[in-house]
Amino acid sequence: MKVEGELFVVTGGAGGIGKAVVRTIVAQKGHAVIFDLNAPFGQALAEELGEKNAFFPGSVDCTDEAQVENALDLALKHFEGVTLAGAIVCHGVLFPPPSLTGYGPNGMLTNYKQFEFYIKVNLLGCYLVAQKVAEKLIKNDPFNEDKERGVIITTTSISALDGMMVGYGTAKAGVAGLSRPLALELAPHGIRVMSIAPGPFDTPILDPFPEGSPPCPFPKRIGKPQEFADLCLSIINNAMLNGSVIRLDGAFRFTDYATKD
Numbered sequence: 564m565k566v567e568g569e570l571f572v573v574t575g576g577a578g579g580i581g582k583a584v585v586r587t588i589v590a591q592k593g594h595a596v597i598f599d600l601n602a603p604f605g606q607a608l609a610e611e612l613g614e615k616n617a618f619f620p621g622s623v624d625c626t627d628e629a630q631v632e633n634a635l636d637l638a639l640k641h642f643e644g645v646t647l648a649g650a651i652v653c654h655g656v657l658f659p660p661p662s663l664t665g666y667g668p669n670g671m672l673t674n675y676k677q678f679e680f681y682i683k684v685n686l687l688g689c690y691l692v693a694q695k696v697a698e699k700l701i702k703n704d705p706f707n708e709d710k711e712r713g714v715i716i717t718t719t720s721i722s723a724l725d726g727m728m729v730g731y732g733t734a735k736a737g738v739a740g741l742s743r744p745l746a747l748e749l750a751p752h753g754i755r756v757m758s759i760a761p762g763p764f765d766t767p768i769l770d771p772f773p774e775g776s777p778p779c780p781f782p783k784r785i786g787k788p789q790e791f792a793d794l795c796l797s798i799i800n801n802a803m804l805n806g807s808v809i810r811l812d813g814a815f816r817f818t819d820y821a822t823k824d
């Protein structure tokens with residue numbers, strides 16, 4: 564499949580990684596619709612890129628079925644005549660809101676409300692967008708001789724694959740686990756599903772850590788959002804990439820930094 568001339572939903576499109584994905588789609592002459600809670604950032608990005616290239620339908624909560632459906636309808640109307648070709652699901656939360664405190668010493672253990680929050684935003688919100696987009700994609704005329712009708716790319720995390728972080732990691736493990744079953748379910752309809760598991764990437768999600776993240780073994784730095792966007796392009800272009808999870812982490816292993824006591 565290709566990006567040029569096609570429309571993609573980018574959730575978290577106003578955030579660090581999602582913004583790079585939106586810019587890259589537009590640079591490849593594709594069109595992007597930004598699903599994000601952050602209205603000022605989403606609006607500013609759409610205005611910067613131009614309404615023929617990028618559209619912000621207003622603040623969208625990816626955990627709210629009616630909002631996602633409405634935003635999708637607005638996007639299809641805005642880009643009338645352009646085919647929806649996929650979704651890159653990048654939205655996510657690393658911390659629950661401060662109002663949801665944990666239990667145990669210093670409130671550092673994960674309570675049920677926090678766990679529920681992670682599952683809702685990072686896992687259910689991911690499936691909500693994937694499913695609503697897939698429902699449109701199955702109606703597409705095939706794009707090519709493989710009869711591809713679309714592609715869905717989700718964002719998990721190495722914390723899922725390395726077995727770290729009760730709420731965040733478990734929700735992201737669900738996202739990783741979704742790749743193959745969803746790819747198999749959608750295979751008869753020519754829709755591929757892939758997931759990317761980033762290591763530490765230089766985005767606002769890491770702002771709460773003033774000391775930053777340790778660098779990857781090599782390259783000796785953390786990831787750049789553009790590197791995530793470049794992998795999305797490779798996935799979109801390569802029909803054999805389907806049903807799996809790609810680590811994008813410069814050999815970083817979360818477990819190397821786990822407490823040993």
Ligand SMILES: NC(=O)c1ccc[n+]([C@@H]2O[C@H](COP(=O)([O-])OP(=O)(O)OC[C@H]3O[C@@H](n4cnc5c(N)ncnc54)[C@H](O)[C@@H]3O)[C@@H](O)[C@H]2O)c1
Nearest residue numbers: 575577578579580599600624625654655720763764766768
């Ligand atoms: N940056 C990293 O180190 C890193 C590492 C591993 C995985 N990830 C994952 O990459 C993805 C992108 O994160 P980022 O680093 O760009 O962070 P970010 O905080 O810059 O962007 C996340 C975006 O998601 C949006 N968002 C949050 N909840 C939402 C909701 N319910 N509905 C709609 N939008 C919502 C936020 O407004 C924000 O713009 C996330 O899924 C994150 O978990 C990031």
